[in-house]
Amino acid sequence: MTGECVWFEGIPFPSMECPLEHLREVQENFIIKDEDVLLLTYPKSGTNWLMETVCLIHSKGDPKWIQSVPIAERSPWVEAFSGYNLLKDKEGPRFITSHLPVQLFPRSFFKSKAKMIYLIRNPRDVLVSGYFFWRSAKFVKRPQSLEQYFEWFVKGNVPFGSWFDHTQGWMSMRDKENFLILSYEEMKWDTRSTVEKICQFLGQTLEPEELNSVLKNSSFQVMKENNMSNFSLLKGQYFEENGLLLRKGIIGDWKNYFTVAQAEIFDKLFQEKMADLPQELFPWE
Numbered sequence: 259m260t261g262e263c264v265w266f267e268g269i270p271f272p273s274m275e276c277p278l279e280h281l282r283e284v285q286e287n288f289i290i291k292d293e294d295v296l297l298l299t300y301p302k303s304g305t306n307w308l309m310e311t312v313c314l315i316h317s318k319g320d321p322k323w324i325q326s327v328p329i330a331e332r333s334p335w336v337e338a339f340s341g342y343n344l345l346k347d348k349e350g351p352r353f354i355t356s357h358l359p360v361q362l363f364p365r366s367f368f369k370s371k372a373k374m375i376y377l378i379r380n381p382r383d384v385l386v387s388g389y390f391f392w393r394s395a396k397f398v399k400r401p402q403s404l405e406q407y408f409e410w411f412v413k414g415n416v417p418f419g420s421w422f423d424h425t426q427g428w429m430s431m432r433d434k435e436n437f438l439i440l441s442y443e444e445m446k447w448d449t450r451s452t453v454e455k456i457c458q459f460l461g462q463t464l465e466p467e468e469l470n471s472v473l474k475n476s477s478f479q480v481m482k483e484n485n486m487s488n489f490s491l492l493k494g495q496y497f498e499e500n501g502l503l504l505r506k507g508i509i510g511d512w513k514n515y516f517t518v519a520q521a522e523i524f525d526k527l528f529q530e531k532m533a534d535l536p537q538e539l540f541p542w543e
């Protein structure tokens with residue numbers, strides 16, 4: 259194990275980019291503007307795919323921006339020290355990414371009209387994706403086995419805390435007109451319709467060939483080869499290995515890893531924790 263997490267309000271955060279004083283500063287003093295677009299996810303839900311898609315929609319399918327500027331500079335993570343510094347002086351509409359749970363998000367946001375997209379994914383696939391990702395990261399407590407990570411995940415003892423609490427928290431915004439919920443699964447099943455939905459939400463129109471270019475340039479294979487988007491620039495400082503962000507990009511990989519007992523524990527937990535939300539919100543269930 260290298261880095262440990264820092265704990266803020268009962269939740270573990272990556273130690274390197276999210277020191278305690280910084281998380282407090284973000285919550286209390288960062289100003290969200292009405293024209294901002296917020297990309298909100300629990301880690302490993304397809305955050306970077308959504309970022310790439312939104313950037314390409316913004317550039318009307320022209321890949322120049324995504325091929326020349328690192329993804330973390332195009333839509334910085336506000337809770338990351340470096341992201342915050344990029345964002346705070348930026349003029350005009352901003353894309354802002356965040357894994358923060360709703361109760362720790364900048365307070366100014368509750369009074370703003372900023373558009374928010376909350377992307378969810380089957381937590382079982384989130385768990386497996388997270389295991390392979392965090393075990394190579396230098397800035398969190400690394401799991402030694404999937405069995406260990408499963409135990410941590412169901413207790414919420416993983417970076418950014420409990421998936422269940424994160425999802426419950428942000429879902430409380432779901433009746434707001436500036437809040438769009440998407441799922442990784444619908445993005446995979448019908449990427450074109452999902453991109454059209456995002457365009458409509460953002461008030462952006464695309465010509466058919468522009469839409470085709472968005473789809474092509476945000477595809478798994480093209481993103482995997484784009485060094486501005488595949489985290490290869492972070493190898494060394496943040497990660498031991500390359501290729502962990504765009505690992506498989508499929509639905510249902512958890513079935514290759516969970517034991518029968520783990521699948522049963524997870525089903526029970528999901529039912530207990532999410533029973534009060536409409537089940538149509540979770541297309542994988």
Ligand SMILES: Nc1ncnc2c1ncn2[C@@H]1O[C@H](COP(=O)(O)O)[C@@H](OP(=O)(O)O)[C@H]1O
Pocket residue numbers: 299300301302303304305306307383386387388390476477478479481502503504505506507508511
């Ligand atoms: N263009 C794309 N198409 C499909 N899946 C993508 C994708 N870009 C990233 N992903 C998947 O999203 C997950 C990473 O999520 P995040 O960006 O939130 O960290 C990874 O899942 P897997 O580890 O299951 O492959 C990754 O493969």
Ligand SMILES: CCc1ccc(OS(=O)(=O)O)cc1
Pocket residue numbers: 272275276301302305306335337338503
């Ligand atoms: C803010 C720190 C952080 C942690 C993990 C990240 O990767 S991913 O979004 O989960 O792929 C990015 C930033």
